[in-house]
Every structure is written in C-alpha cells, then in structure tokens.
Amino acid sequence: MSKATAKGQAHLVRLLIAAGKATPSPPVGPALGARGVKSMDFCKEFNARTAHVEPGVPVPTKITVQPDRTFTFVTRTPPTTWLLKRAAGLEKGPARPGHEIMGTISLKHVYEIAKIKATDEHLKHLKLESIASTVIGTARTLGLQVVS
Secondary structure, three states: OOHHHHHOOOEEEEEEEEOOOOOOOOOHHHHHHOOOOOHHHHHHHHHHHOOOOOOOOEEEEEEEEOOOOOEEEEEOOOOHHHHHHHHHOOOOOOOOOOOOOOEEEEHHHHHHHHHHHOOOHHHOOOOHHHHHHHHHHHHHHOOEEEEO
C-alpha cells in the first residue's frame, strides 16, 4: 500500500478515454489497478454515463480514488483541439504548430465550440467571449485561420 493511501489521502487519476469504449485494458486498467480499484466497475459506470455521447469521442475524466478504494469521477467536454480538428475536417495537426496553415474555420464554429466548452465546471465563471478567444488561440496553434 502506498504512503498516501496509508495516511488517508485520496488519489487523483486523470485519463482521456473514448466515450462508451472504456475497457480494463490500458490506460484504464493499470491506472486504477495500481490504486486498488476494480477497473471493470469503473468501465461499466463510465460507459453508462457516456452513453449519450457519440462513441469514440475523447472524454477527459478525473477519477478520485478514496483510501477505502471507492471512487468518484467527473467527465468533461472533449478537448478543444479535438473539436477544432473535427470542425475543420483535419486528421491531425501541423508538423510545425503555429507556422503552417492547415485550413480555415468560421467564427460561428468558434462560438459553437466555446458554448460546448462553457458547460465545463471549471469554465462556468468565464464569459463566452473569453472562452472563444482561447479557442481562437488554440485554432491558431493548430494552423487554422479564423474567418468571419
């Protein structure tokens, strides 16, 4: 048993898991198994909770493992880069981020992505314009030009 568990502290595990496709194989199994959690229990609960999301969409997940080996988890919206690549129809980002122009994306798409991201708990206090400006910055890094 690790020192943190012996002292009664909770472990925080952050994973990026495809919606509805959690299995006890890596990365889920080893990450939770090392902390004494049955990964199959997590997978069943995660897949049930993400059933409404399109299968295969990456879902950032924060899992809190308590010392008694119980767990709670919070799911977030897909990463901004994934949403931008999907909106622009890109398979992957540029070889030199910020230097190559891979495509264009409209301001309407930026605000739609900002609305999706605004539902995250850690972004609720920000204005939609602030979130949209971060999305525009991420788009530039991905080599996407924002057009109005």
